[in-house]
Amino acid sequence: MTEMDEAIETNDTKVFGFWVYLMTDLVIFAVLFACYIVLRANTYGGPTPKELFHLPSVLAETLILLTSSFTCSLGMLAVHRQLKNWAIAWFIMTFLLGGAFLCIEISEFIEFVGKGASWQRSAFLSSFFTLVGTHGLHISFGLLWMVVMMFRIALRPLTEHSVSRIFRMALFWHFLDFVWIFIFTVVYGIGYLL
Amino acid sequence: MNKFLYGKLTPEAIPHHWYTIGGTVFIIITAIALIIYLTISKRWGWLWNEWFTSTDPKKIGTMYMIFATLMFFRGMLDAGMVWLQQSIAADSQGYLTADHFQQIFTSHGDIMVFFVTMGFFFGLMNWIVPLQIGARDLAFPFLNSLGLWLTIAGGLLINFFFIVGGDFANTGWLAIASFSELEFNPGVGVDYLIWSLQLSGLGSLLAGINFLVTIIKKRAPGMTLMKMPLFTWNSLCAMVLIISAFPVLTATTLLLWLDRAFGMHFFTLDYAGNQMMYWNLIWMWGHPEVYILVIPAFGMFSEIVSTFSQKPVSGYLSMVWAAISITALSYLVWLHHFFVMGAGPDVNSFFGIVTMLIAIPAGVQVFNWILTMYKGRVNLASPMYWFIGFLIIFMIGGMAGIFMASPPADFQVHNSLFLVAHFHTMIVGVALFGIFAGLTFWFPKIFGFKLNEHLDKRAFWFWFIGFFVAFIPLYLLGFMGAPRRIDHYDSSTGWQPLYITALIGYIFISCGIFTQVYLVLKSIKQRKNNLDVSGDPWNGRTLEWAAHSPPPFYNFAVVPPIQSHQPFWDLKEQGWKPEQKYHDIECFKNTGIGIYISIFAFLAGFAVVWQIIWLIAVGLVGIIACVITLSFDDEMEYVLPAEEVAKIEKLYVSRVSYDGNG
Numbered sequence: 001m002t003e004m005d006e007a008i009e010t011n012d013t014k015v016f017g018f019w020v021y022l023m024t025d026l027v028i029f030a031v032l033f034a035c036y037i038v039l040r041a042n043t044y045g046g047p048t049p050k051e052l053f054h055l056p057s058v059l060a061e062t063l064i065l066l067t068s069s070f071t072c073s074l075g076m077l078a079v080h081r082q083l084k085n086w087a088i089a090w091f092i093m094t095f096l097l098g099g100a101f102l103c104i105e106i107s108e109f110i111e112f113v114g115k116g117a118s119w120q121r122s123a124f125l126s127s128f129f130t131l132v133g134t135h136g137l138h139i140s141f142g143l144l145w146m147v148v149m150m151f152r153i154a155l156r157p158l159t160e161h162s163v164s165r166i167f168r169m170a171l172f173w174h175f176l177d178f179v180w181i182f183i184f185t186v187v188y189g190i191g192y193l194l
Numbered sequence: 195m196n197k198f199l200y201g202k203l204t205p206e207a208i209p210h211h212w213y214t215i216g217g218t219v220f221i222i223i224t225a226i227a228l229i230i231y232l233t234i235s236k237r238w239g240w241l242w243n244e245w246f247t248s249t250d251p252k253k254i255g256t257m258y259m260i261f262a263t264l265m266f267f268r269g270m271l272d273a274g275m276v277w278l279q280q281s282i283a284a285d286s287q288g289y290l291t292a293d294h295f296q297q298i299f300t301s302h303g304d305i306m307v308f309f310v311t312m313g314f315f316f317g318l319m320n321w322i323v324p325l326q327i328g329a330r331d332l333a334f335p336f337l338n339s340l341g342l343w344l345t346i347a348g349g350l351l352i353n354f355f356f357i358v359g360g361d362f363a364n365t366g367w368l369a370i371a372s373f374s375e376l377e378f379n380p381g382v383g384v385d386y387l388i389w390s391l392q393l394s395g396l397g398s399l400l401a402g403i404n405f406l407v408t409i410i411k412k413r414a415p416g417m418t419l420m421k422m423p424l425f426t427w428n429s430l431c432a433m434v435l436i437i438s439a440f441p442v443l444t445a446t447t448l449l450l451w452l453d454r455a456f457g458m459h460f461f462t463l464d465y466a467g468n469q470m471m472y473w474n475l476i477w478m479w480g481h482p483e484v485y486i487l488v489i490p491a492f493g494m495f496s497e498i499v500s501t502f503s504q505k506p507v508s509g510y511l512s513m514v515w516a517a518i519s520i521t522a523l524s525y526l527v528w529l530h531h532f533f534v535m536g537a538g539p540d541v542n543s544f545f546g547i548v549t550m551l552i553a554i555p556a557g558v559q560v561f562n563w564i565l566t567m568y569k570g571r572v573n574l575a576s577p578m579y580w581f582i583g584f585l586i587i588f589m590i591g592g593m594a595g596i597f598m599a600s601p602p603a604d605f606q607v608h609n610s611l612f613l614v615a616h617f618h619t620m621i622v623g624v625a626l627f628g629i630f631a632g633l634t635f636w637f638p639k640i641f642g643f644k645l646n647e648h649l650d651k652r653a654f655w656f657w658f659i660g661f662f663v664a665f666i667p668l669y670l671l672g673f674m675g676a677p678r679r680i681d682h683y684d685s686s687t688g689w690q691p692l693y694i695t696a697l698i699g700y701i702f703i704s705c706g707i708f709t710q711v712y713l714v715l716k717s718i719k720q721r722k723n724n725l726d727v728s729g730d731p732w733n734g735r736t737l738e739w740a741a742h743s744p745p746p747f748y749n750f751a752v753v754p755p756i757q758s759h760q761p762f763w764d765l766k767e768q769g770w771k772p773e774q775k776y777h778d779i780e781c782f783k784n785t786g787i788g789i790y791i792s793i794f795a796f797l798a799g800f801a802v803v804w805q806i807i808w809l810i811a812v813g814l815v816g817i818i819a820c821v822i823t824l825s826f827d828d829e830m831e832y833v834l835p836a837e838e839v840a841k842i843e844k845l846y847v848s849r850v851s852y853d854g855n856g
Contacts, residue, residue, distance in 0.1 A: 017334060023437065024403070027438060034475075120459070120465075122465055123459040130460075
């Protein structure tokens with residue numbers, strides 16, 4: 001086995017391990033989704049999903065996050081082609097979109113709490129804040145990771161090893177997008193329609 | 195300001211009960227003695243460089259087992275205190291208050307499950323799985339070290355209430371809501387439980403991912419899945435369970451904590467919380483967890499019975515499928531822990547039937563083990579004693595399990611001592627006996643010399659007889675209607691003689707433990723007579739016996755070829771000798787980051803328990819800083835040149851003054 005093969009194999013193992021980690025994270029989300037679905041109707045006289053959610057801002061969040069996934073992929077393409085500046089540019093773009101998503105989400109949370117619909121109001125709101133908040137927390141860690149990786153691109157050569165690290169970060173970002181699609185459908189979509 | 199600096203921490207948290215003062219004094223004296231010893235013998239550097247920062251799975255395995263042994267003594271002490279209380283508390287309060295009694299059985303359960311049983315299994319897996327599959331290392335050596343230290347941080351946190359806190363959870367090992375909610379449990383005991391399980395659960399999860407990837411990706415060339423030894427197969431199944439079940443534990447206990455710390459209403463009685471959801475979630479993790487504790491033991495017994503019957507294990511393929519079916523079925527049975535919830539006949543029937551189905555693969559395994567011995571040349575060495583003892587106890591426990599799988603019968607014995615007897619039959623008779631069998635079996639591989647056969651058999655008899663004396667009374671008490679977890683009762687129930695019998699059984703088991711301590715000390719003293727120079731003391735069949743005892747840190751200088759699920763046996767029949775042609779070996783450097791992260795995690799965990807905001811921030815920032823440092827470290831491996839390998843191998847051949855572990 002050449003050195004190159006060995007490097008590819010090690011990174012292959014790491015990516016596989018990272019996929020397994022993502023699946024464990026998905027199990028955590030599965031628990032939170034299950035809780036939300038069970039507790040959705042338990043509003044205890046407080047606001048119902050339908051009264052609370054307004055679709056336009058959620059739709060904006062969704063579009064922003066989907067676009068950020070797209071720019072993240074473009075960044076990854078640039079990394080594969082060793083185009084450092086383009087890669088950093090696309091990741092900054094992704095970072096800004098992710099930050100915008102987070103801002104909308106936080107302002108939504110603040111608005112809910114202001115209306116007296118905090119996580120202490122009912123079991124439904126506890127599960128809503130926990131599920132969406134956990135996703136938001138993941139987004140924040142994703143943003144932090146993205147900053148670290150941008151420094152890495154700027155400071156270190158794009159070796160096989162580096163590319164694999166950045167690839168895992170991109171994988172994480174797409175994963176969060178994937179989870180959001182379910183949040184959009186299960187929490188906001190169904191909540192708005194039913 | 196005080197709230198900011200100390201959170202909920204007040205002077206009352208300083209030890210003031212006799213047991214916390216005793217615990218604190220014990221911990222501090224032990225720590226001081228250790229520090230003095232290490233300083234005088236100048237072993238700090240050695241300890242840090244050779245052990246604490248090691249990424250070698252064999253050293254990590256040894257550390258897991260030392261840690262598990264320490265926790266085992268704590269857990270046994272708890273068990274003795276529980277039984278003593280129940281033996282004397284007829285018509286009186288006994289020597290413990292109700293609250294203290296509850297804390298003791300809670301910590302007994304958590305410690306025995308999370309730190310003892312899982313600690314020993316991870317220790318043995320670290321040692322044996324890479325050797326069995328012909329790997330030089332795990333897939334992620336750093337994560338392995340981190341997993342160990344997170345588990346230790348969790349173990350420290352679960353014992354830390356002795357020093358700061360004064361109270362542990364009084365809820366039972368699963369912290370069942372709503373009793374564990376703030377409304378009924380305003381102290382920090384439940385928070386200690388939650389956060390020590392968070393830390394150790396994360397450690398287990400990392401180890402689970404690591405072993406799964408190792409077994410899938412790092413097998414020696416030629417070892418297809420159906421050529422893997424059964425211990426590796428069973429470990430793989432247990433790891434699949436860990437990966438899919440442990441996140442549920444993390445999420446569930448976190449939700450409980452959100453209820454407690456942020457006033458949320460997942461499992462509360464008011465604000466439309468749903469406490470039965472806690473039962474469902476915790477057992478969705480808890481039932482797979484039970485199988486995580488026994489499946490590796492099944493694998494060990496398969497290896498042992500085949501080695502000592504000097505025959506291939508009977509029905510290898512059916513053994514593999516049995517392990518896989520048990521793994522799959524274990525997801526579908528969680529509700530049998532609370533048939534009394536009232537989910538209705540349809541739901542209860544489904545879960546009852548699936549539970550009974552597990553008897554089929556378990557039966558397949560039992561018959562295969564018996565058939566392996568049939569017409570074999572059975573060598574009754576001490577691991578076989580543990581194995582045969584296990585086989586008998588496993589039957590009894592299995593029967594009791596089938597009995598409880600039937601909802602109408604379960605309604606009668608739910609939460610009675612019958613249940614306690616059943617799961618102790620499984621955990622002691624299967625998991626612990628498996629650990630003891632495995633430790634005896636692999637001891638020469640790990641330390642290079644055999645254990646004293648005679649003393650080990652004596653320990654076995656203490657354990658085996660003690661087991662029956664201790665737990666059969668609990669089955670009877672269950673039938674007589676004795677509920678679990680009671681701190682006192684009326685003497686007119688007629689329970690006291692049986693409780694006292696159980697205590698006598700405990701004394702027998704304790705004698706077994708003392709014999710085991712003596713056994714290890716004596717074996718170390720006599721090691722010159724029991725040295726294993728060949729690396730194959732039992733005429734083994736799988737690859738770990740092809741390595742030296744104890745193996746060098748790179749395991750195999752030359753990875754042997756694989757032909758079947760007992761590769762070493764084939765090689766011995768063909769008279770295989772390893773080539774003397776060595777290659778460069780890529781090794782993983784030692785790193786202390788695993789410890790640093792765990793220290794910060796411990797601080798954060800402690801701070802969360804007491805809600806000390808600034809300390810939580812310190813912990814989190816520390817963890818993040820460590821991870822960022824790590825992500826800029828590209829030189830984590832080094833190359834061990836072929837000449838070095840040749841030198842070490844030569845030492846093994848001549849066996850002069852090389853002890854491999856030092």
